[in-house]
Amino acid sequence: MTMDRAANYKIVFTGPVGAGKTTAIAALSDVPPITTDELATDMTQERKPTTTVALDYGLMKLADDQRIHLYGTPGQERFDFMWEILVEGGIGLVLLLDGSRPAPHKDMLFFLDAFRDFIASTSVVIGVTRTDLAPDLSLDVLHDHLHRTGLNPPVFTVDARDRDDVRTLVKALLYAIDPGLSDDAAL
Numbered sequence: 001m002t003m004d005r006a007a008n009y010k011i012v013f014t015g016p017v018g019a020g021k022t023t024a025i026a027a028l029s030d031v032p033p034i035t036t037d038e039l040a041t042d043m044t045q046e047r048k049p050t051t052t053v054a055l056d057y058g059l060m061k062l063a064d065d066q067r068i069h070l071y072g073t074p075g076q077e078r079f080d081f082m083w084e085i086l087v088e089g090g091i092g093l094v095l096l097l098d099g100s101r102p103a104p105h106k107d108m109l110f111f112l113d114a115f116r117d118f119i120a121s122t123s124v125v126i127g128v129t130r131t132d133l134a135p136d137l138s139l140d141v142l143h144d145h146l147h148r149t150g151l152n153p154p155v156f157t158v159d160a161r162d163r164d165d166v167r168t169l170v171k172a173l174l175y176a177i178d179p180g181l182s183d184d185a186a187l
Helices: 021-028 081-087 104-114 116-121 139-149 163-177
Strands: 008-014 034-039 050-061 067-072 092-098 124-129 155-157
Touching (some): 008 081, 021 092, 021 163, 092 104, 092 163, 104 116, 104 139, 124 163, 139 155
Parallel strands (some): 008 067, 008 092, 092 124
Antiparallel strands (some): 034 050
16 A cells, blocks of 8 residues: 555554553644544553543554544443444554553453454554553564564564654654555655
8 A cells, every 4th residue: 555645544442441642642633533432431441541432543643634633442341342443444454562561561462352353354563652651562473473473573672652753653644554655755
């Protein structure tokens, strides 16, 4: 896939509850983001007071009238029916993992499996958030598990609140999709 002038693209953000999907989209969006956060009423409330129940949406405006629509999935598996809806027409997946969780590699493997058909026809990049709360976390563990899946996506530590960090994820995804993309065209 090559990026065309005056085109619209769609990137999907996914990952477990609390990984920073809503925050990352808000950091990147050039318009006020739309969220569907509701009060958490299950075990999610132990991690955060609200949770996404349908989707998050933001928009990045690029040069030449290009736009990237940013869609965030709910992190809870009980809302997985939205995952299939949201990937429709997407060009790639940003998987965010919460590095402070006990086993982020298990979350990674779960989401890679849940989105395997979409990833097979597009591309994926992985961002690990909250690493400041997990000083013993090694990205080598994630790479070892990725190697066993046969996938080799870029993996970054990111702060979901930092526009430049999240932009790096999106750039890496766009370069994976279109290696001939020029620096000025990407973002």
